[in-house]
Amino acid sequence: MNVEQANKLFLDGILALSRMEQQGLRIDLDYIRAKNSEINQQIQSLEREFTNSKFYKEWEKSRNNKTVNIYSPVQLGEFIYHVKKVKINKETITGQGSTDEETLKQLGIPELEILLQIKKLKKIRDTYLEGFETEQVDGYIHPVYNLHLVKTFRSSASNPNFQNIPKRDKEAMDICRKAIYPRPRHQLMEVDYKQLEVRISATYCNDKKLIEDILEGDMHRDMAEKIFMFKYNPNEPSHKVLRSATKNGFIFPQFYGDFYKNCAVNLTVNWGKLPRFGKWKKGMGIEFEKGNLADHLIKNGINSLDTFTEHIKEIEQEFWNIRYFRYAKWKEKWYAEYLQNGYFTSKTGFTYSGLMRKNDVMNYAIQGSAFHCLLWSVIEITKAQVKEHWDTRLIGQIHDAIVLDVNPEELDHVVDVVRCIMCNDIRQTWDWISVPLDVDIEICDVDHSWAEKHNL
DNA sequence: GGAACTCGCCAC
DNA sequence: AAACGTGGCGAGTTCC
Numbered sequence A: 001m002n003v004e005q006a007n008k009l010f011l012d013g014i015l016a017l018s019r020m021e022q023q024g025l026r027i028d029l030d031y032i033r034a035k036n037s038e039i040n041q042q043i044q045s046l047e048r049e050f051t052n053s054k055f056y057k058e059w060e061k062s063r064n065n066k067t068v069n070i071y072s073p074v075q076l077g078e079f080i081y082h083v084k085k086v087k088i089n090k091e092t093i094t095g096q097g098s099t100d101e102e103t104l105k106q107l108g109i110p111e112l113e114i115l116l117q118i119k120k121l122k123k124i125r126d127t128y129l130e131g132f133e134t135e136q137v138d139g140y141i142h143p144v145y146n147l148h149l150v151k152t153f154r155s156s157a158s159n160p161n162f163q164n165i166p167k168r169d170k171e172a173m174d175i176c177r178k179a180i181y182p183r184p185r186h187q188l189m190e191v192d193y194k195q196l197e198v199r200i201s202a203t204y205c206n207d208k209k210l211i212e213d214i215l216e217g218d219m220h221r222d223m224a225e226k227i228f229m230f231k232y233n234p235n236e237p238s239h240k241v242l243r244s245a246t247k248n249g250f251i252f253p254q255f256y257g258d259f260y261k262n263c264a265v266n267l268t269v270n271w272g273k274l275p276r277f278g279k280w281k282k283g284m285g286i287e288f289e290k291g292n293l294a295d296h297l298i299k300n301g302i303n304s305l306d307t308f309t310e311h312i313k314e315i316e317q318e319f320w321n322i323r324y325f326r327y328a329k330w331k332e333k334w335y336a337e338y339l340q341n342g343y344f345t346s347k348t349g350f351t352y353s354g355l356m357r358k359n360d361v362m363n364y365a366i367q368g369s370a371f372h373c374l375l376w377s378v379i380e381i382t383k384a385q386v387k388e389h390w391d392t393r394l395i396g397q398i399h400d401a402i403v404l405d406v407n408p409e410e411l412d413h414v415v416d417v418v419r420c421i422m423c424n425d426i427r428q429t430w431d432w433i434s435v436p437l438d439v440d441i442e443i444c445d446v447d448h449s450w451a452e453k454h455n456l
Numbered sequence B: 001g002g003a004a005c006t007c008g009c010c011a012c
Numbered sequence C: 001a002a003a004c005g006t007g008g009c010g011a012g013t014t015c016c
Helices: A003-023 A029-051 A054-062 A073-083 A101-107 A110-135 A170-177 A196-205 A208-216 A219-228 A237-255 A260-271 A293-299 A305-323 A325-341 A358-387 A408-429
Strands: A025-027 A144-146 A156-158 A187-193 A343-345 A351-353 A393-397 A401-406 A439-443
Touching (some): A003 A144, A003 A358, A003 A393, A029 A054, A054 A110, A101 A110, A187 A408, A196 A237, A196 A325, A208 A325, A219 A293, A219 A305, A325 A343, A325 A358, A351 A358, A358 A393, A358 A401, A401 A408
Antiparallel strands (some): A343 A351
């Protein structure tokens, strides 16, 4: 594709997105206000519990009559690292001792669990519930979508940001998404492109093994078996846990250009709940079959993060030098081309120029092109909506997914049209997409909130 | 008193 | 040699 086509995509795109913005999403203001005061009570009581603790008293004393702000990372860092002399394991970007969730959890101080719970509730209240309330007009929010702010030529969203509403944390998801409703007598539906970025990367690098794995393999399972040295059994819950550890702690980071040292920490410390320092002992870590992860790894000759890191180093080499060696070759070629020209052009016709790190050069075109598939679909679905006079509306967009407010009588037809546009029509128009595209569809019952999605 | 920065955390 | 990409946003803090 060329630059004219890229320009047209964004021009049509911004028109479709502004229609989306104008449509808006209905929110339940009564729920938001009730939930807000419930959270206020919870925070008050947790704050009381925290400020009565020994930990807090000591913190207060150390500040010589200056007041304590329990929400200040600076003050907390000073107390933990300078007063209590805890050894710094993780630094912030400016070299201060980190006080993020992971770090505080590792300290094993029970009072800090209270503080973390308060912070989680504040995040839900201040960013999401109050954000919705601030931005609403007559019970509807109208998130703004931008196409001119992101260096990869993706979109961003604001006022409120509809692209970062909690999903993985069950409690936060439930509270926040219960605020979002379809119009009366309608239902919310979300259509996600399956593995969109991976499929687009396969279109760029044309790696046979990667395409084969996307279509009929299971790379997460395969790599989990190598990393944790076991034979995968889908009926064993602990095997499923290690599969998702591999997916989120190895496969995704590797595709973004991470390296084995971070992955080793990810897999064992963050996912396996094993200690970062010292030798692992029996009974440590998450459950694995009839024992714990440490028991299993020790049996296989791995008894610390250091030895595990060496193991991951070998697996990383096999991953890029053998399994996906064509992908690795493409990366080198793509990067060399950038060094030569000072820019590169995506399959969707966008030119990326300026000073970029190696990982940026690998990621930007793929991330952008993947989003452009979604944007193309948004434009075409909007056209169908207008042409066929749907009552159904497109109301949101999250990089590789769309959210619709569906009239139940139109549901079957809308699903057919959306599927056809997102999986078939796009490949007719953009023949450079060499890998089949597929979608996942989730739906909520009529008049139910966005917290209650289920598979269609 | 506002701009700009830092930190942390939510999404893909 | 370097070391996972893109954003928005709230609260705390510092600078001017």
